[in-house]
Amino acid sequence: MTQSASQSSTFVIVGGxxxxxKAAEAxxxxxxxxxxTLFAAEDQLPYERPPLSKEFLAGKKALPDFTVHDGDWYRDHNIDLRPGTTIxxxxxxxxxxxLPDDSTVAYDKLLLATGSAARRPxxxxSDADGVHYLRTIDNAVALRDILTEGASLAIVGAGWIGLEVAAGARERGVNVTVVESARLPLLGSLGPEVGEIFAQLHRDHGVDLRLNESVQEITVSxxxxxxxxxGDGSTVAADAVLVAVGAAPNITLAEQAGLTITDGGVQVDAALRTSDPDIYAVGDIAAAQHPLLDARIRTEHWANALKQPATAVAGMLGKPAEYTELPYFFTDQxxxxxxxxGHAPEYHQVVFRGDVAKLEFVAFWLSAENQVLAGMNVNVWDVLDDIKTLIRSRAQVDPQHLADPQRSLASG
Incomplete structure (x- = not known):
């Protein structure tokens, strides 16, 4: 794109x-x-989502603390921000x-950052008062207001959101029951070896964890x-219910526009370009080809929302770029x-390094060829770069060496 064309172009961003x-900033x-022009469906300045189930519920952060930029920033950078506007x-x-009034806005390049919505099984x-979902700040405010000492909360789903809310609720003196259809929490994300650790963690903190159990109905009076x-006929009494059974990517716009959809998201190449060369997609909805991992990956994690926009923007401006960051997420419970x-949808074994009982350890997911596919550091804060190096190297490691805290991770 030439400088003169750039000055006269209109780029549209859809997402709040x-x-x-970060795309507008880039x-x-x-x-x-x-x-x-940035269209945000919520009537809020764009904000980060992870604090909704973490610091916000715990009362440690307010919305301005995780609002990406204040209103003055958009004005000073000449961004036409339109909150409360659904494309x-x-x-x-x-x-x-x-737009909702059937008017249209022209674009030269379009970036889709529409994120996800809470799944509603x-x-x-499930439509009764007192049933909560967690995806927006309004959801979080409503949930926070009922998490008072002595109250009871039933959570459907032992994924990241369900467990983070359970931890925050317990720390506020709320009685918590979590019901999960799988045999362990986080089974799809971490596998049974680490899922068992999270199950024990929550039981140790007083959560009534019901596994291998189905929910037949939310009782209403x-x-x-x-x-x-x-499903076993028993009942769980609660003052409120949180349904936390995952997120559904907001891909309806992309589907209706005829963009290629795959793996539950919008198919994009390593430059985050969709099947339409003038439309890019980032964040939760982007099913991106990863050059290093040689796989198409769609993850609903904060790191993608933070870092993918820079790559997409480069492409929109006609510059070569590929998104090569490893998938990353974090939690505090x-x-x-x-x-x-890392990325380990299939793995051969998990190797632990450190003291699992004291929750000071590193876990590694290995392939059958003893390559490190993913790693997780728990209360150990100086090893993330070493883990990334091991994953990127694709080198074969000795599992016994990996498990030995006296050996350098750099040596495998």
């Missing part, structure tokens, strides 16, 4: 989270002088997006949720703080 804000940081259609043929009673009825990096 971290990825959208455009200005790369001296894009054209028009930028109803993308029209690739004429390079426009349609067809559980009877006078229009308000009173708990759960489970009770006295367990951890970081996970």
């Amino acid at each position: 989270g971290l990825a959208a804000a 455009l200005r940081d790369n001296d894009f002088g054209g028009h930028i 109803t259609a993308i029209n690739p043929a004429d390079h426009t997006v349609t 067809p559980i009877p009673g 006078d229009g308000r949720a009173t708990g759960l009825r489970l 009770y006295n367990l703080g951890m970081e996970y990096v």
